[in-house]
Amino acid sequence: MAERRGLADPVYAPAEDSGLLAEAAAARARGTVLEVGTGSGWVAERVADVDGVERVVGSDVNPHACRRARDRGVEAVCANLLDPFRGAAFDAVLFNPPYLPTDPDAEWDDWQEAALSGGASGRDLIEPFLDDAGRVLAPSGVALLLVSSLAGFGEVIEYALDGGFRAETVREESFPYETLSVLALTMDN
Numbered sequence: 001m002a003e004r005r006g007l008a009d010p011v012y013a014p015a016e017d018s019g020l021l022a023e024a025a026a027a028r029a030r031g032t033v034l035e036v037g038t039g040s041g042w043v044a045e046r047v048a049d050v051d052g053v054e055r056v057v058g059s060d061v062n063p064h065a066c067r068r069a070r071d072r073g074v075e076a077v078c079a080n081l082l083d084p085f086r087g088a089a090f091d092a093v094l095f096n097p098p099y100l101p102t103d104p105d106a107e108w109d110d111w112q113e114a115a116l117s118g119g120a121s122g123r124d125l126i127e128p129f130l131d132d133a134g135r136v137l138a139p140s141g142v143a144l145l146l147v148s149s150l151a152g153f154g155e156v157i158e159y160a161l162d163g164g165f166r167a168e169t170v171r172e173e174s175f176p177y178e179t180l181s182v183l184a185l186t187m188d189n
């Protein structure tokens with residue numbers, strides 16, 4: 001699959017979505033920050049330089065990504081979503097998820113596909129992330145979630161609101177095939 005697409009590198013290369021998330025994080029992230037799905041660590045490295053940010057941890061399910069992020073100087077943990085992190089540990093949690101809607105019968109056979117595919121709806125990783133994000137956020141913490149219109153912007157907002165978040169769009173940019181937004185999600189407490 002990777003060779004067919006000319007994507008032999010097993011780690012996601014930073015793109016427009018990464019840039020939008022980094023901009024939102026520069027404006028909103030403070031204190032102790034987790035970047036879920038850190039990939040190359042490009043976003044996490046930038047966030048570490050933001051005023052008021054004390055510590056940045058990256059995590060990724062892909063061991064090649066964890067190594068790449070560490071090579072950049074990012075403290076990286078190999079993990080599924082938020083599984084290993086204790087409650088109320090982070091002032092900000094960032095996620096640029098895999099979000100492309102994908103045919104369920106398509107082969108799932110490489111790390112690039114893991115970086116890109118969000119399952120049939122595009123939300124296979126977004127929904128479990130939202131289910132658990134409130135647990136790891138400190139009081140007054142914020143989750144910054146990159147959302148593509150391809151994964152259903154309205155559906156993601158509705159899921160987040162149903163989960164008890166308040167949602168604000170803090171960045172948005174349109175491209176020929178999708179609109180990318182960054183949602184700032186805070187708990188309704």
Ligand SMILES: C[S@@+](CC[C@H](N)C(=O)[O-])C[C@H]1O[C@@H](n2cnc3c(N)ncnc32)[C@H](O)[C@@H]1O
Pocket residue numbers: 012013014015017018019021036037038039040041042043059060061062065079080081096097098099114115116125
């Ligand atoms: C779209 S890429 C974003 C990479 C990087 N944050 C950026 O913006 O350039 C999505 C990342 O999520 C990671 N990922 C996929 N499933 C994951 C999971 N279950 N838990 C943690 N990370 C995951 C992928 O390996 C990939 O690095």
